[in-house]
Amino acid sequence: MSVTPSDNEDAYFQQRERELREQLREQLDKAAGELRDDRQKDTLSLSDRIAALGFTGEKLKVFDLLPLVHVAWADGSVSRKERTAILDVxxxxxxxxxxxxxxxxxxxxxxxxxxxxxxxxxxxxKEAVGGARAANIVDLCVQVAGASGGFLNMGTVSDEERALIQQIANQLGGPAIAEFNKQLG
Structure with a gap:
């Protein structure tokens, strides 16, 4: 089988994409460590703390979706259906x-x-969202958790995912807790 220029280009771009994702992951982990270690974090504004976590510019559009990532990893791995559910959001x-x-x-x-x-x-x-937005985040977390479980892959939420969604709801407060209780309580 011969290799075409198109195959080489595809391989190059796939490798480049993996490298970019690895760089992003390293930046995010480093930023979180620095924010945790920063003794002045209490004096930083909310937007500065979000930026310190690496969410600036276009990346800021996905900051409120991080709980979905938390839930996807709750049982130690991300299923293809959980990944698809999040990317669909x-x-x-x-x-x-x-x-x-x-x-x-x-x-x-x-x-x-x-x-x-x-x-x-x-x-x-927890400082950035509240009200209906917080409830919506919990709803999306439940959808992600249910994406790969149960009969016909609908609706079953593992104990790990349930506990994490409850923790997220408790962290986000009132409407998020009400949404959790409505769906999983």
């Missing part, structure tokens, strides 16, 4: 493959982010 928001925001989420789904990143992002997110 991105597309629904008009975030297209190849963009920095899309690539950021893809990289977080390919390799589990550090626990420090997960903890710091959720701590900052």
């Amino acid at each position: 991105l597309r629904g928001r008009g975030i297209q493959p190849g963009t920095e925001a899309f690539r950021t989420v893809e990289s977080l789904l390919e390799e589990r982010p550090s626990q420090a990143f997960l903890d710091q992002s959720l701590a900052v997110l």
